[in-house]
Amino acid sequence: MTKRHVRPYGDATGDGMVQVSFTLPVPHGPRADGAAQQLANKMGIDPAMVVHSHAIGDGFTFFVVYGSVNHIVDLDEVKVVEREYPLLSPAEVNSYVKKSLRRKLIVVGGCIGTDAHTVGIDAILNIKGFAGEKGLEYYRELRVVNLGAQVTVPEIVKRARTEKADAVLVSQVVTQRDAHILNTQEMSAAFREAMGERRPLMIAGGPRFDPLMAPELGVDRVFGRGTTPGEVASYLVHAIKEKV
Amino acid sequence: MSLLDLDPKVVATARRLAAKAAEPVVDIAKAHTTVAVERATLRLAGITGADTTHRAGDIPWVNRVVDTVREHCGLEHGAVLPVFDALARNDIGTLTELAEATAAGQIQYTVPTGAAARRAAKAGRVAIARGLRQVDRNRAQRDKLITKIGDPPQRPWIYLIVATGDIDEDVVQAASAARAGADIIAVIRSTGQSLLDYVPEGATHHGFAGTYATQENFRIMRAAMDEVSKEVGRYIRVTNYASGLCMPEIAVLGGLERLDMMLNDCMYGILFRDINPIRTFVDQRFSRAMHARAGIIINTGEDNYLTTADAVEAAHTVTVSQLLNEHFAHEAGLPNELLGLGHAFEINPDLPESFRMELAHALLARELFPEAPLKWMPPTKHMTGDVFRGHLLDGFFNLAGVLTGQSILLVGMMTEAVVTPWLSDRDLAVANVRYVLNAAGNLSEDFVPARDGYIVKRAHQVLGEAVDLLDRIVDDGLLNAIGDGTFGLMKRPQDKGKGTDGVVSKADGYVNPAIEMLETGATK
Numbered sequence: 044m045t046k047r048h049v050r051p052y053g054d055a056t057g058d059g060m061v062q063v064s065f066t067l068p069v070p071h072g073p074r075a076d077g078a079a080q081q082l083a084n085k086m087g088i089d090p091a092m093v094v095h096s097h098a099i100g101d102g103f104t105f106f107v108v109y110g111s112v113n114h115i116v117d118l119d120e121v122k123v124v125e126r127e128y129p130l131l132s133p134a135e136v137n138s139y140v141k142k143s144l145r146r147k148l149i150v151v152g153g154c155i156g157t158d159a160h161t162v163g164i165d166a167i168l169n170i171k172g173f174a175g176e177k178g179l180e181y182y183r184e185l186r187v188v189n190l191g192a193q194v195t196v197p198e199i200v201k202r203a204r205t206e207k208a209d210a211v212l213v214s215q216v217v218t219q220r221d222a223h224i225l226n227t228q229e230m231s232a233a234f235r236e237a238m239g240e241r242r243p244l245m246i247a248g249g250p251r252f253d254p255l256m257a258p259e260l261g262v263d264r265v266f267g268r269g270t271t272p273g274e275v276a277s278y279l280v281h282a283i284k285e286k287v
Numbered sequence: 288m289s290l291l292d293l294d295p296k297v298v299a300t301a302r303r304l305a306a307k308a309a310e311p312v313v314d315i316a317k318a319h320t321t322v323a324v325e326r327a328t329l330r331l332a333g334i335t336g337a338d339t340t341h342r343a344g345d346i347p348w349v350n351r352v353v354d355t356v357r358e359h360c361g362l363e364h365g366a367v368l369p370v371f372d373a374l375a376r377n378d379i380g381t382l383t384e385l386a387e388a389t390a391a392g393q394i395q396y397t398v399p400t401g402a403a404a405r406r407a408a409k410a411g412r413v414a415i416a417r418g419l420r421q422v423d424r425n426r427a428q429r430d431k432l433i434t435k436i437g438d439p440p441q442r443p444w445i446y447l448i449v450a451t452g453d454i455d456e457d458v459v460q461a462a463s464a465a466r467a468g469a470d471i472i473a474v475i476r477s478t479g480q481s482l483l484d485y486v487p488e489g490a491t492h493h494g495f496a497g498t499y500a501t502q503e504n505f506r507i508m509r510a511a512m513d514e515v516s517k518e519v520g521r522y523i524r525v526t527n528y529a530s531g532l533c534m535p536e537i538a539v540l541g542g543l544e545r546l547d548m549m550l551n552d553c554m555y556g557i558l559f560r561d562i563n564p565i566r567t568f569v570d571q572r573f574s575r576a577m578h579a580r581a582g583i584i585i586n587t588g589e590d591n592y593l594t595t596a597d598a599v600e601a602a603h604t605v606t607v608s609q610l611l612n613e614h615f616a617h618e619a620g621l622p623n624e625l626l627g628l629g630h631a632f633e634i635n636p637d638l639p640e641s642f643r644m645e646l647a648h649a650l651l652a653r654e655l656f657p658e659a660p661l662k663w664m665p666p667t668k669h670m671t672g673d674v675f676r677g678h679l680l681d682g683f684f685n686l687a688g689v690l691t692g693q694s695i696l697l698v699g700m701m702t703e704a705v706v707t708p709w710l711s712d713r714d715l716a717v718a719n720v721r722y723v724l725n726a727a728g729n730l731s732e733d734f735v736p737a738r739d740g741y742i743v744k745r746a747h748q749v750l751g752e753a754v755d756l757l758d759r760i761v762d763d764g765l766l767n768a769i770g771d772g773t774f775g776l777m778k779r780p781q782d783k784g785k786g787t788d789g790v791v792s793k794a795d796g797y798v799n800p801a802i803e804m805l806e807t808g809a810t811k
Contacts, residue, residue, distance in 0.1 A: 064711070065711075066709070066710055066711045099467075099710055099711060099714045100463050100466060100467070103710060105711045105714060105715075157477075157478045157479030157495055161559075162594065162668075191561050192559075192560070192561070193479060193482055193560075217478055217495060217496050220495070222495060250704070268672070
C-alpha cells in the first residue's frame with residue numbers, strides 16, 4: 044500500500060531531492076548562479092545547489108540544479124483517467140466485433156489541419172504498429188481507411204460518411220498556437236453538425252493531449268503519449284458495447 | 288580504402304538495375320510538363336510579386352499567368368510561347384505588367400505559330416538567359432567566398448535546424464547556431480507548405496512549426512549568414528526544401544538567392560505527402576537540373592523511410608532509394624559532389640548489436656557512394672521523452688558518423704519528439720558533437736572491421752537484398768512498386784495524389800528554353 048503523502052526520492056525516503064535544468068537570459072558569472080539559486084528557491088527547492096553552469100553565447104547561462112523540494116504530493120488529490128475498459132487481445136477484439144456487428148468495424152483515420160506528422164496515426168493504424176503491438180490494419184474484423192496527412196475537416200467528414208465509419212481517429216502532433224486543440228474542436232463540431240446523433244465515434248490522439256481533455260475537445264475519447272494500438276482497439280470494442 | 292570488400296560486380300549490377308528501373312520514369316518525366324515547371328520557367332524569366340488584391344490572399348503573379356494561359360490555350364506547348372507572344376502583341380514591357388493586365392482580364396493567350404512563334408521563343412530565351420546568368424553569378428560568388436573565407440575545418444559538416452516561424456527570429460537563432468559551431472543552417476518550412484501549389488511572397492513572420500520558404504526569406508537569411516560567415520571565419524551554408532508541389536520554383540529561387548543546399552528527394556513527395564508520382568518525377572527532374580546549374584548540394588530523404596518502416600528489415604530499401612536518387616540526379620546533370628544522399632541512425636536501440644548494424648549500414652552507404660557528401664540523420668523514431676537516454680543515443684549517432692566518414696551530420700536533439708529545440712538543447716547537442724569529434728575524430732584511421740566479421744557480413748547482406756529488390760522493381764516497374772508500398776510501407780498509385788491535375792502531356796511543338804539551356808549549359 045502506497046502512503047498518501049509522498050516526496051521525491053533521491054537516495055533516502057523523504058529527502059525530496061530533484062534535479063532541474065534551465066537557461067536564464069543572464070551573462071555567465073556569479074550573478075547568474077545567484078539568479079538560478081533564487082529561481083530554484085522560488086520553485087520550492089531549498090536548499091538548492093547550482094551544480095553546473097555554463098555560458099550559451101554572450102547573454103545566456105545554462106544551469107543544472109539539485110536540491111530538496113519542500114512540496115508534498117497528496118496522492119488522494121491526483122486525478123487521472125483510469126482505463127475504463129479491459130485490454131483485449133486482437134483475437135478477442137475480432138470475435139466480439141464479428142458477433143455483435145456481424146460485419147467489419149470501419150475506422151477512418153488521418154491527421155487533420157496542416158499537420159503533416161503521420162507518425163502517431165501510422166503507429167496506431169499501420170500494420171507495422173507500435174511498441175511491439177500490430178496496428179489496427181492487422182485486425183481481421185476492422186476495416187481501416189488511413190487518409191494520411193493534412194486532411195481537411197470537410198474531407199474527413201465526407202469520407203467518414205461514404206465509408207459509413209463507426210469510428211474516426213484523428214492524430215495531432217503540431218501544437219503551435221494550440222493548433223491541435225482548435226483543429227480537433229473544429230472536427231467534432233463539423234461531425235455534430237453534419238451527422239448529429241448518427242455521427243461516428245470520435246477519437247483524438249497525440250503526444251500533447253491529455254485524456255481529461257475529451258469534453259473540451261468535443262470528442263468521445265482522447266489518447267495521449269505512449270498509447271498502443273491494442274488500447275485503441277480495446278476501447279473501440281468497449282464503446283460499441285455501450286452503444287449497442 | 289575499402290573496408291567492406293564489396294564485390295564490384297554486385298555494385299555494378301545494383302547500378303545497372305537502378306538505371307533500368309528509372310528509365311521508363313525518365314521517359315515519362317521528359318514527355319510531360321507541370322504547372323510548377325512552367326511557373327519556374329517564368330520565374331527565371333523575371334516575373335516576381337503577387338496579386339495582393341485577390342480575395343483568397345496574395346496569389347503570386349506567376350500563378351495568375353500560368354493558370355490563365357492554361358485556361359486559354361493549354362500548357363501542352365509550354366507557357367513561354369503564349370506568354371512572350373502576348374507580351375509582343377500587347378506591346379507590354381515586363382512580365383509583371385503582363386501579369387497585372389492578365390488579372391484585369393485584358394490578355395487573351397494563344398499558341399503562336401510560324402514567325403510569331405519563333406519571335407516568342409527567342410524573346411523567352413533572352414529573358415530566361417538573364418535569370419540563368421544571375422544563377423551563374425551566384426555560383427561564382429559562392430566559390431569566391433569559400434576561397435576567401437574558407438570551408439569548415441572538419442568533416443562531417445555540422446548541420447543545424449532553425450524553425451521559429453518568423454524569418455527575423457530565424458536570423459537570430461541561425462547566427463547563434465553558427466557562432467556555436469554550425470556549418471550549415473536549415474530553415475524548416477512551415478507545416479503544410481509542401482502542399483501549397485504556389486510559393487508565398489515576401490518576408491514572413493507567421494509560420495507553423497517552421498518558416499515559409501519565400502524568395503525574400505531566402506535573401507534575408509543568405510545576407511545574414513554572409514555577415515556571420517565573415518565573423519566566424521568559415522562559409523555558413525544555407526539550406527531549404529525543394530520538395531512538395533513547388534519543387535521547380537523553389538529550386539529556381541534557391542539559385543537566384545544563392546542558397547547552398549536543398550532537400551530534394553526523388554520519391555519523398557510521393558510517399559510522405561501523397562503527391563502524384565508523375566508530378567513528382569517531372570518536377571524533380573527540372574529542379575535537379577536547376578540545382579546542378581546553381582551548384583547546390585541536394586540532400587535526399589532516405590531517413591524518412593526508416594521512421595515508418597523498420598530500420599533493420601527495411602535497411603535495403605534505403606540503399607535502393609539511394610541508388611535511384613543517384614541515377615535520377617546524374618540523369619538531371621548533378622555530379623557526385625553535389626549528391627548528399629541521406630541515411631539515418633534509426634535502429635531500435637533495444638535490439639542486440641544495434642550499433643554494429645548502424646555501422647554496417649553507414650559504411651555501406653559510404654563505400655557505395657565514395658564521392659558523395661553523404662547526409663547522416665540522427666535518431667528520431669526511438670527518441671522518447673527520456674532526454675537522458677536520447678542524449679546518449681545521439682552520442683552514439685555522432686560516433687557512428689565520425690567513424691564511418693559521413694560528410695554532413697544533422698545534429699540530433701535530446702528533446703526530439705518533445706519540443707522544438709530550445710537554446711540549451713542546441714547548445715548541449717553541439718557540445719555532444721564537439722566531444723565526439725575531439726575525442727574520436729580520427730578514430731576511422733584505426734577502425735578496420737574484421738574480414739567476414741559481423742559488420743562486413745551485414746553490409747553484404749543489405750546490398751544483396753537491395754539488388755534483389757531492384758530486380759523485382761525492374762520486373763514490376765518502379766511506379767507499380769511505389770503503388771504497392773515498397774518504400775516506407777506507403778502505397779501510392781500513379782494516377783492519384785495531390786497535384787495530379789497540374790500534369791500536362793507535352794505537345795510536339797513544346798518549347799521551354801530553360802530546359803534546353805539547363806541541358807546544354809548555354810548562357811544566351
